[in-house]
Amino acid sequence: MIERTTERREFQLVALDCPSCGAPIAAEGEDVVYYCTACRNGYRFDPEGRRLVAVEVAFVSLPHTSVDLYKPFWLVSARVSIEERLAAGGVFSGLMGFFLGDRSDSLAPVGEGVFAIPAFPGPLDAVTELTRRYTEALPELGERLGERLLGGCYDEADAHKMAHFALIASEVDKPDTLQDLDYDIEFGEMRLLGVPFVRKGETLADAIFDIRI
Numbered sequence: 186m187i188e189r190t191t192e193r194r195e196f197q198l199v200a201l202d203c204p205s206c207g208a209p210i211a212a213e214g215e216d217v218v219y220y221c222t223a224c225r226n227g228y229r230f231d232p233e234g235r236r237l238v239a240v241e242v243a244f245v246s247l248p249h250t251s252v253d254l255y256k257p258f259w260l261v262s263a264r265v266s267i268e269e270r271l272a273a274g275g276v277f278s279g280l281m282g283f284f285l286g287d288r289s290d291s292l293a294p295v296g297e298g299v300f301a302i303p304a305f306p307g308p309l310d311a312v313t314e315l316t317r318r319y320t321e322a323l324p325e326l327g328e329r330l331g332e333r334l335l336g337g338c339y340d341e342a343d344a345h346k347m348a349h350f351a352l353i354a355s356e357v358d359k360p361d362t363l364q365d366l367d368y369d370i371e372f373g374e375m376r377l378l379g380v381p382f383v384r385k386g387e388t389l390a391d392a393i394f395d396i397r398i
């Protein structure tokens with residue numbers, strides 16, 4: 186792993202041995218999340234403490250599908266609330282509606298759930314679509330252990346930003362409702378989910394919704 190030091194703008198190599206079992210951990214240059222295939226523990230790099238911090242990891246189980254690789258998603262617990270809603274009568278059709286459920290008609294709706302957010306870069310529309318589809322599908326997905334998990338280079342702050350963006354972007358067909366929307370997201374615990382991808386020629390697509398990155 187390569188880490189930029191703040192004072193001298195040099196790069197410093199940090200040895201990546203698993204804190205639990207000592208096995209070397211595979212990583213790509215910009216990764217900030219890691220998975221030890223030897224003991225099946227996951228970690229994120231904590232830049233302040235300059236160490237690996239344990240993160241729970243699971244993988245989406247997809248029997249009968251030939252998976253080429255798994256890519257990391259952040260699973261972020263969140264509490265979505267609407268402080269004020271001036272445009273009365275609007276119905277949320279995207280993620281806002283998913284989080285608020287049948288409480289979306291009440292005066293100050295609050296809903297709890299889990300965002301599933303790609304921890305890797307991609308075209309914004311694909312990342313937004315993946316966030317929406319996997320967040321909504323998460324309760325139905327089976328989980329398993331194992332596999333390799335590489336390429337997670339988005340950290341907690343990036344995931345929180347993406348959650349805000351996806352929440353609003355999935356409601357863009359109701360711009361008049363959103364204009365006066367005063368909402369809040371309270372983020373909680375984070376863990377990692379390995380999502381199966383398949384190669385499609387030069388690109389990769391997720392194995393469930395066929396969204397190309």
Ligand SMILES: [Zn+2]
Pocket residue numbers: 203204205206207208221222223224225226
């Ligand atoms: Zn290990």
